[in-house]
Amino acid sequence: MSQRNFLYGLFFAAFFVSAQDKGGFNPHGTPPAPQDQKSGYRAITDGQQQIMSGTLAKIPDNTSVSMKGNIIKQSGKQHYLLRDEQGTVMLHIADALWKGQEVKPDDLVAVHGTLQRSAGRMLVQVTAIQRL
Incomplete structure (x- = not known):
């Protein structure tokens, strides 16, 4: 009987640890106003120029982009709204890309x-996300 209880305990512990490693968007938190967003160097080292949402309309389709801002809400299973100093853009982020990171609206993130x-709608198909 005690071996069975031990196995149940081990199973539940493994389940809860794996559930916590999933990461993703946590809607609890208040995003800063666009003019108050944090700026400056935050360990983005890929050398690609950061693009603001206001300039996306001028960029051709299928262009690689890097952006920095706050994910302010989730609008669908894998769709999120990113806001930077110039506006907003919709993101598609696959579950596997979170890699255990939990991101709240007040967290600054870099997306590639x-x-x-x-x-007529724009969407960034995210290949990497990093909480800064």
Whole structure:
């Protein structure tokens, strides 16, 4: 009987540890106003120029982009709204990309991905996300 209890305890402990490692967006938190967003060097070392949401309209489809801002809300299973100092853009972030990171609206993040256009709407297909 005690061996069975031990195995149940081990199973539940493993389940809760794996659930905590998932990461993702946590809607609890208040994003800063656009003019108050943090700026400056925060360990983005890929050398790619950071793009603001206001300039995305001028960039061709399927262009690689790097952006910095706050994810302010989730709007779908893998769709999120990123706000920077110039505006907002929709992101598509696959669950595997979170890599255990938990991101709240008041956390500054860097995202790297590809700009996609469809029916007059823009979306960044994210390939990497980093909490700064």
